[in-house]
Amino acid sequence: MxxxxxxxxxxxxxxxxxxxxxxxxxxxxxxxxxxxxxxxxxxxxxxxxxxxxxxxxxxxxxxxxxxxxxxxxxxxxxxxxxxxxAPPIISMPKSLNADSRKHLERAFELFWADWASCANRLRIVTEYLLDQLAIPRIAAKGKRYLDLAARIELLKAARPGHDNLLNALRVVGNLGSHDGEVDFEVLLDCFEFLEEAMVELLDRRREKMDARAALLIQSRGKPALD
Structure with a gap:
């Protein structure tokens, strides 16, 4: 620019x-x-x-x-x-759903205007990301709405290893809503956490890399034959 x-x-x-x-x-x-x-x-x-x-x-x-x-x-x-x-602060996976993409683009704009509102918008992106991953918003029994913490627990059971990143986004988003203030460096951390979570949950980068590594181990370092 x-x-x-x-x-x-x-x-x-x-x-x-x-x-x-x-x-x-x-x-x-x-x-x-x-x-x-x-x-x-x-x-x-x-x-x-x-x-x-x-x-x-x-x-x-x-x-x-x-x-x-x-x-x-x-x-x-x-x-x-x-x-x-606003220029993108982090990259978006091509497979990211439209709702998450819309709110993430809004977060890019809010980054320049209001850090607390920006953090809350990242929390909203997290909700829609869980929608894309088929994590329900309503409990199977009782038909009660699940809060974000409960939905992250469901994701933890289905796809372990990502709950800390998403819970950090939840906590900071809540802070932005209730206190109206979020630290600049904390907000940058949240963008980084969201990018990592999206890449791993949607693109499965680590899983694919582990699978490639397993093939190399199995073939004793030789290229796989077609």
């Missing part, structure tokens, strides 16, 4: 201009809002991504020993709160 030429614009609100004037910082700093477009550099893509958020500029002057002149430069920072369509 690279900025689309001449598409980035910054606007300083009037009240900030007044504050800078009163503090004597006018000409030294600027704060406000920005918007612009990014363009995918892949030849066959060319996607246009809209971005917006807050900016901060700090203007500096210093003496350059080589040119023996004063030089000016700007320390510019952008804090993005909107990115649409």
């Amino acid at each position: 690279s900025p689309k030429k001449d598409s980035f614009h910054q606007v300083e609100p009037k009240y900030i201009t007044t504050e800078l004037e009163e503090s004597g910082e006018i000409g030294e700093a600027s704060y406000g809002r920005f918007h612009g477009f990014l363009v995918c550099s892949m030849v066959l893509c060319g996607e246009i991504v809209a971005v917006a958020g807050d900016y901060s500029d700090y203007y500096h002057r210093q003496y350059d020993d080589q040119t023996e002149e004063m030089v000016e430069f700007t320390d510019r920072n952008y804090r993005t709160f909107l990115m649409r369509p």
Whole structure:
């Protein structure tokens, strides 16, 4: 992704201009809002991504020993709160169902706006992933709805070894809903956990690799004959 030429614009609100004037910082700093477009550099893509958020500029002057002149430069920072369509943070298996894919794409956008809401959206993806794996939402007896923890236990019985990853997504998603705050590094962990769970549960990568390894062991390292 690279900025689309001449598409980035910054606007300083009037009240900030007044504050800078009163503090004597006018000409030294600027704060406000920005918007612009990014363009995918892949030849066959060319996607246009809209971005917006807050900016901060700090203007500096210093003496350059080589040119023996004063030089000016700007320390510019952008804090993005909107990115649409958002670049994928993790890969999706081709076999991932439409509901999971839809909510995961929404999580990519929420990553830039609200970490707590993003974590909750990953929890929703987990629910739909279990749907794809035929883990029921309603108990066989009593017709009561199963919460996510109970459904993960059912998956554990059918496909052991993935419950820790999914329970982490459940716990952090609950935290996002109830506390409204999720740590940035924790959210990145959740994306990684979800990617690993999807790859293993849908693509069965480890199972397929183990099967290939077993064939090599059986053939004593020689290639299998067709």
